[in-house]
Amino acid sequence: MLEIKNLHARIAEDGTEIIRGLNLTVKAGEVAAIMGPNGSGKSTLSYILSGREDYEVTEGDILYNGESILELDASERAAKGIFLAFQYPVEIPGVATMQFLKVAMNEQRKYRGESELSTPDFMRRVKEAAAELKISPEMLKRPLNVGFSGGEKKRAEVLQMALLEPKLCVLDETDSGLDIDALKIVADGVNALRSPDRAVIVITHYQRLLDYIVPDTVHVLYKGQVIKSGPKELAHELEANGYADIIGAAA
Amino acid sequence: MTAHIPAPMTAAESALMDAYAAQLGDLPGDGAVLSARDTLLSELKAAGLPTRRVEAWHYTDLRALLRTVPTYDATAFVQPVEPLTAGSAVLRVLGGHADASGAPEGLDVITYAQSLLDGSAAGDLAARGDEDAIGRLNGSFVRDGLEVSLAEDSVLAQPLELQIVQSAGQSHLRFPFTFGARSKATVIERHLSQGDTASLISSVSDLIIEDGADVTWILVQEQGASDTHLGQLNFELGADAQFRLFVINAGGKLVRQEVHGVVNGEGSDFKLRAVNLMGGESHTDLTFTLGHDVPNTTSTEIIRNVVFDRARGVFQGQIRVAQDAQKTDAKMACNTLLLSDDADFSAKPELEIFADDVQCGHGATVIDLNPTHLYYLQARGIPEKRARQMLVNAFVDEVVEELEDEAVVAALEGIIETWLDRHA
Ligand SMILES: Nc1ncnc2c1ncn2[C@@H]1O[C@H](COP(=O)(O)OP(=O)(O)OP(=O)(O)O)[C@@H](O)[C@H]1O
Ligand SMILES: [Mg+2]
Numbered sequence: 001m002l003e004i005k006n007l008h009a010r011i012a013e014d015g016t017e018i019i020r021g022l023n024l025t026v027k028a029g030e031v032a033a034i035m036g037p038n039g040s041g042k043s044t045l046s047y048i049l050s051g052r053e054d055y056e057v058t059e060g061d062i063l064y065n066g067e068s069i070l071e072l073d074a075s076e077r078a079a080k081g082i083f084l085a086f087q088y089p090v091e092i093p094g095v096a097t098m099q100f101l102k103v104a105m106n107e108q109r110k111y112r113g114e115s116e117l118s119t120p121d122f123m124r125r126v127k128e129a130a131a132e133l134k135i136s137p138e139m140l141k142r143p144l145n146v147g148f149s150g151g152e153k154k155r156a157e158v159l160q161m162a163l164l165e166p167k168l169c170v171l172d173e174t175d176s177g178l179d180i181d182a183l184k185i186v187a188d189g190v191n192a193l194r195s196p197d198r199a200v201i202v203i204t205h206y207q208r209l210l211d212y213i214v215p216d217t218v219h220v221l222y223k224g225q226v227i228k229s230g231p232k233e234l235a236h237e238l239e240a241n242g243y244a245d246i247i248g249a250a251a
Numbered sequence: 252m253t254a255h256i257p258a259p260m261t262a263a264e265s266a267l268m269d270a271y272a273a274q275l276g277d278l279p280g281d282g283a284v285l286s287a288r289d290t291l292l293s294e295l296k297a298a299g300l301p302t303r304r305v306e307a308w309h310y311t312d313l314r315a316l317l318r319t320v321p322t323y324d325a326t327a328f329v330q331p332v333e334p335l336t337a338g339s340a341v342l343r344v345l346g347g348h349a350d351a352s353g354a355p356e357g358l359d360v361i362t363y364a365q366s367l368l369d370g371s372a373a374g375d376l377a378a379r380g381d382e383d384a385i386g387r388l389n390g391s392f393v394r395d396g397l398e399v400s401l402a403e404d405s406v407l408a409q410p411l412e413l414q415i416v417q418s419a420g421q422s423h424l425r426f427p428f429t430f431g432a433r434s435k436a437t438v439i440e441r442h443l444s445q446g447d448t449a450s451l452i453s454s455v456s457d458l459i460i461e462d463g464a465d466v467t468w469i470l471v472q473e474q475g476a477s478d479t480h481l482g483q484l485n486f487e488l489g490a491d492a493q494f495r496l497f498v499i500n501a502g503g504k505l506v507r508q509e510v511h512g513v514v515n516g517e518g519s520d521f522k523l524r525a526v527n528l529m530g531g532e533s534h535t536d537l538t539f540t541l542g543h544d545v546p547n548t549t550s551t552e553i554i555r556n557v558v559f560d561r562a563r564g565v566f567q568g569q570i571r572v573a574q575d576a577q578k579t580d581a582k583m584a585c586n587t588l589l590l591s592d593d594a595d596f597s598a599k600p601e602l603e604i605f606a607d608d609v610q611c612g613h614g615a616t617v618i619d620l621n622p623t624h625l626y627y628l629q630a631r632g633i634p635e636k637r638a639r640q641m642l643v644n645a646f647v648d649e650v651v652e653e654l655e656d657e658a659v660v661a662a663l664e665g666i667i668e669t670w671l672d673r674h675a
Contacts, residue, residue: 050630078632090627094645100628103641108632143645160631 001065001199002026002049002168008059009048018044018055020224026168026217029196033210033235034203036221037243042203043087045221046172050084051077064168079111081167085157085174087203092144097156100144101126105163129162132192134185150177158189169193170201175209187212207239220246264300266320268292270421271391274323279394281370291378291390300384307382310565310597311536316505317479321449324420329445331414335471336658339412339439342397347422349395357405357434363396363425372398375427375457385483385509389423389453396425396454403431403461410437410469410659417478419448426456432489433463437656440468442482444475444502451479458486460494462516467495469659471666474503476531482508488548490516497654498525499663500535501670507536514541514548523552524650528667529562529594530674536565541581543572549580555647556587558594559674567599568613574605583613588620588646590639590675640675644668 002025009019018041026032034042048055049062051074061068069077092100105125106116117125130140133155145153154174161169171190175183190200190213202213210218210232218234219226220243227250228234238246260268271292278288300317301308329346340355354360366372376393378386397413413426430436440456452474460466474480480503488494500506514521521541529535541550556564564587572579587596600613620642628638644667651663 052626052630054626073635074626074629075632075634075638078630084630086627090623092624092627092642092645094649095628095641100631100641103637104628104631104633107634107637111632164632 001028001030003063004060005063006060007048007057007062009044009055009057012054012056017058018224019048021060022221022225024219024226026199026201028199030217031194031200031202031213031215033215033218034201034221035205035218035235035238040221041224042221043172046084046170046201046203049077049082049170050074075107076111078164078166079108083161083164083166083169085154085161085169085171087172087176089145089153089157091146091148093146095144097140097142097144098126101160101163104160108164125163129159133159133162133189134182135159151179151182154178155182155186158186162189162193165193167197168199168201170203172203173205174202175204175206183209184212207235210235222247222250258299261300261314263317263320264314267388268296270320270323274392278392279364279367281368281373283370283373284367284376287373287376288391291376291387294378295384295387295391298381298384301382305382307538307567308384310567310599311507311534313384313507316534319449321420321451327417327419329416329418332416332443334412334414335439335441335662336410336412336656338658339410340407341412341414342399344395344397344413344415344422344424346417347395347420347424349397349424351397354399355407355409355411357402357407358411359400359402361398363398363427364394366398367393372425375425379485379511385453385481385507386455388481389425389455389483392421392423392453393425393455394423398427400429401431401434401436403433405431405434407436410439410656412439412441414441414443415454416443416445417450417452417474418445419450421451422453424452424454426454428456429459430461430464430466432461434461435465437467437469437659439471439659441471441473442480443473444478447475447477449477449479449504450475453481455483456485458484460486460488460492462489463491464489465493467497467654469497469654469663470499470508471663472498472500472502472506472508473666474506476502476533477504479503479505480508484508484510486512488512488514488516488519488521491518492516493520495522495524495654498523498537499666500525500527500529500537501666503533503535505534507538510537510539512541513544514550515544517545517547519548521548521550523550523554524653525554526647526650526667527554527556527564527566528647528670528674529557529564530559532561534563536567538565538567540569541571543570543576543579543581545573546575546577546579548576551581552583553650554585555650556585556596557590557643557647558587558596559590561591561593562595564596566597569601569603570611570613572602572604572606572609572611576606577608579606579609579611581609581611585615586646587615587617588643589617590620590643636675640671643671643675
């Protein structure tokens with residue numbers, strides 16, 4: 001489903017290279033965990049996948065279902081089914097949450113040649129998904145993410161994911177800031193999306209999330225490269241020993 | 252001493268002089284009205300249309316900008332439209348002809364043509380001062396309008412819409428309104444255009460808001476892309492009165508809307524909220540003066556401007572606080588979103604404070620759309636154009652949402668969305 005080949009990318013503004021020859025393959029149906037020390041490039045990779053224009057790809061390619069997505073802008077990638085749950089969701093004053101959800105869902109449907117949702121159908125979907133994630137109707141009445149607590153923002157991201165039904169979900173530290181109950185709720189939300197035609201990339205620092213969302217593969221990112229990949233046990237090893245051994249071995 | 256050598260008249264100036272001569276026997280009014288008109292026209296002729304050398308017109312050189320004047324056309328056809336909010340009472344001025352019927356209970360309405368004919372309007376026609384080109388033009392040519400008074404203690408349950416529709420030619424209108432003590436009303440002054448022919452509209456609203464009255468006035472300007480709109484709204488605010496003025500400019504080629512207020516009753520509050528949407532090659536000027544003349548009054552002004560394409564915008568805001576007006580609290584903010592490299596906006600906020608115990612402030616900002624916000628919306632599948640539109644809308648909607656009447660809010664949001672659809 002996703003094939004990243006020898007990817008090099010830099011910050012557009014000052015040319016600093018952050019991703020330095022990264023290779024990663026994620027198959028349909030797979031849940032891949034990405035771990036790695038702070039500042040190793042995990043969020044940057046997720047931004048580049050989503051099409052953020054602050055970064056420039058200088059070498060390599062990203063194939064999604066066999067096709068390069070480098071020429072597509074962020075909205076096209078999203079409409080094709082790529083979803084990024086942000087590490088730091090953005091507050092947008094003046095944009096009502098419900099309006100945002102409706103426009104996003106309908107614009108994606110339009111792109112795919114599907115008909116727009118009727119208002120009752122839309123309302124029903126939001127109500128159901130919000131109830132599953134224990135998101136109060138009051139929260140949905142506010143402007144997008146404005147004044148949401150850290151955990152509420154993360155839940156709102158997962159709500160968007162549930163409603164948009166993407167094919168490739170990238171969750172960037174969605175577990176950070178969540179209380180224990182919320183973590184379970186969010187993990188259930190993600191697990192509900194698991195399906196043979198969908199892939200999930202979970203970026204996290206903690207084994208705890210991976211106890212709930214059990215990954216098929218674990219990848220260690222360091223200085224803009226994947227320096228080690230392995231089965232789910234790799235995460236246990238990291239939890240026990242830290243990154244030093246792996247970084248040492250790769251050096 | 253320098254000799255004043257009058258510049259040769261521009262095409263527009265000559266056209267105005269000719270128009271006056273042509274309509275002389277036809278303009279309504281008794282002897283007093285006609286001589287007031289003559290005075291105004293000769294002042295206009297002597298001064299010419301204002302140029303940038305006239306301070307109040309520094310950013311809107313009317314003499315240079317007003318190229319042509321369409322001829323008066325009494326037969327230009329227009330059609331009434333549905334009111335902005337369902338259930339509103341509607342008073343119409345179609346193609347320059349006012350109709351006084353349709354007023355709800357508590358309102359006393361006559362046409363301004365009648366006040367001109369019987370001479371009762373004569374005293375109101377003088378210009379505000381030497382720089383009052385709109386007053387002079389309007390007073391010279393005014394033919395109709397509506398003179399309305401709302402009785403003391405009356406409450407209008409539904410908004411009153413003044414529906415002013417023009418399709419071609421010229422229209423010069425006046426709307427003197429008196430809101431009696433403790434009365435309460437929402438009025439929508441709505442200027443619309445039909446067809447693509449250029450029109451020239453001048454419209455002067457004179458509001459007297461008596462003690463304890465509570466008035467919301469919503470000025471919606473949606474003239475056509477080749478129209479000139481010269482508006483002026485004057486108000487006097489009594490003690491413990493509340494006045495919320497909402498201005499939305501969403502049309503016109505050359506637009507100047509003036510607002511001049513005097514707060515002369517203690518305990519009163521004034522709010523101005525304005526949304527100026529500008530695109531194409533248009534020029535839009537909002538000029539505001541406010542005098543706090545008595546102690547213990549408050550005012551806030553929030554102006555939001557959105558400028559696309561090669562449009563030019565102007566905001567001039569001047570607040571004067573008289574020496575006696577202690578404890579005045581006045582705040583003015585002008586925020587502009589510039590959306591093209593060729594767009595231009597000039598803001599000139601001014602405070603003139605002669606009292607010592609006051610709280611006054613002003614600020615003007617120019618911003619661009621926040622790229623992170625844009626990215627976030629796009630990352631959810633919203634195409635760039637739509638995402639921009641949502642963010643522009645968010646920028647202006649903040650002030651629209653302050654209005655209490657949900658139907659009015661929805662109607663104004665509709666106007667803004669339609670405008671953005673065409674320009675964003
Ligand atoms: N736009 C930017 N401007 C400047 N530096 C940047 C920018 N984007 C990324 N970086 C730098 O690139 C490196 C990788 O950052 P990134 O956010 O991808 O790390 P991360 O692996 O997600 O870290 P964490 O675990 O702390 O979230 C960091 O050193 C960061 O400071
Ligand atoms: Mg990160």
